[in-house]
Amino acid sequence: MNASPRPSVLANMSLELRAWNIRRKALLMGEVQGQGYVGQALGVADVLATAWFHAMDYRAEDPEWEGRDRFYLSIGHYAIALYAALMEAGILPEDELETYGMDDSRMPMSGMASYTPGMEITGGSLGHGLGIAVGAALGLKRKGNPAFVYNLMSDGELGEGSTWEAVMSANQWQLDNLICIVDFNNQQADGPSREMLARGPEAPKWAAFGWHAQEVDGNDLAALVAAFDTARALTDPKPRVIICNTRMCKGVDFLEAREITHFVRVEPDEWAKALAKLDEGKPQ
Known part of the structure; x- marks a missing residue:
């Protein structure tokens, strides 16, 4: 397996700007529908930027390329965030942004593999993504394909029994x-x-199941780059997990300051204000 860290797929733009672009696209899509899981999208943007523009190997012009690293979105309601990353990567055209969540759109509000290029699995029934990823990783190893499988899951899925069955299986199959x-x-x-059901600490739990576990600030790009590089470069025959502590609504201060809940409501007059606040912090 080629486990050495690799340079950004598109190195001419900083990861900070990539993350900002992902946040902005997610807000624009949320504005189209007047709703969406934008709190999660804003929070996870740095993670997605690091995965797609530093760690992963793929071909934007050929999303089905057999040698690609797979990115599995277990959390189907985070689709708005992944669509933004796929647009930023050039896999989805940006002119489809305004179709988000509409009839016949390739971007339904919950991710579906049959509709969207780059959407590897249909998520949403939480706790299943890691099991699918385990099967895919095992299949790739048996075929001698050196690609990595990345599975993005939520902290809520740590309370699902199927998640821990997958954790044990991944260790069993090294x-x-x-x-x-x-x-x-x-x-x-x-x-x-x-x-x-997520009383910490988390990293020791995964390590006890035989995984190489790292826990980082999920809104610190330097920490994320180091964690992804470590995960790829390890030579131990064990699966790897990166636990990313993120702040919902990151980048839009008046949303961050609210009492955060699972679904952040944005009022009709607040979408433009949120975009303006984000624009104030645009990286140079």
Whole structure:
């Protein structure tokens, strides 16, 4: 397996600007429908920027290229964030942005593999993504394909039994081509994740199951780059997990300042204000 870190796919733009672009596209799509999981999209943008523009190998002109690294979105309601990343990567055309969530759009509000180039799996029934990723990683190893499988899952999925079955299976099969990314924003539908079934610390739990575990600030690009590089470069025959502590609504201060819940409501007159606040912090 080629486990050495690789340069950005498109190195002529900073990761900071990539993340800003992802946030902005997600807000524009949310404005189209007047709703959407924009809190999660703003929070996870740095993670997506690092994955797509630093760590992963793919061909924008050929999303089905057999040698590509696979990116599995277990959290189907985060689709708005992944669509923004796919547009930024050149896999989805930006002129489709205004079709988000509409009839016949290739960008439904919950991710579906049958509709969208670059959307590898249909997510949304939470707790299943990592199991699918385990199967894919095992299949790639048996075919001698050196590609990595990345699985982005939510902290809420840590309370699903199927997640831990997949965790055990990945260790059993020594899936060193599997990198799980946990977006830990401490919010799920029933309340703060730490008050449900995600009482920390998380990294020791994964390590106890035989994984190489890292926990980082998911809004710190330098920390994310180092974590992704480490995960790819390891030579131990074990799966890898990066637990990313993120802040929902990151980049839009008046949304960050609210009492955050699983679904952040943005009022009709606030979309333009949110874009303006984001624009104030545009990287140079």
